[in-house]
Amino acid sequence: MPHLHIEYTENLTGLNERELMRELNAVICAHPTVTDEADVKARIARLSSFYIGNHPDNRGFVHVQLQLMAGRSEQAKKEMSDGLAAVLRRAVPQHEGIMVQLSVDVADMDKATYFKGRL
Template identity: 50%
Template sequence: MPHLVIDFSANLTDFPEAQILKDVNAALCKSPEIKDEADVKSRTNRIAHFEIGNQPANRGFVHAQLRLLAGRSPETKKDLAERIAVVLRKHTPHPAGMLVQLSVEILDMDRASYVKERL
């Protein structure tokens, strides 16, 4: 915990995955909610097959999900979502003539059923 998954449409051909992961981890680790930087696990998924509405030409998306153990305040969740959004706004390509939608979602994970170990 936390787990960050960033999905993006494959038509964003210049999406700088490595830079975004580096910068988003740095932004999240600056939050007082993150006690151990090694707990932040981030990854990207290039989505090859997708539809956006019923006129998908020249449309793309980036969607981030941050999964946290339940119990964070709404203010904390808002802060973490904005930290992610700032990085995505900075680095997400938006080619001329393309509508790119950006979204960030914070999801609670059930503490009682979550298992984590360091091996």
């Protein structure tokens, strides 16, 4: 932990997945509540099947979910959320004729049920 789950619609061509993950990871790694950069894990999924609202043509989205071990302050979570949103605004290419929605969600993981190990 932390875990970054990134999803985006396939109609958003030109999105550099590796660079986006690098920039998002950098935001989380730089936060003072994250003590080991090797704990920050990102994955990205391009969605070929999606439906947005009642009129899905020419719409797309990028959504980031950040999962953190429970216990961080609301301020710390807000700082990370704001940093991730800033990366999305900067890194997601604009597409003429496509309304793109950007979103970030920060969720707590339960300490009692979370397992982490290293090999």
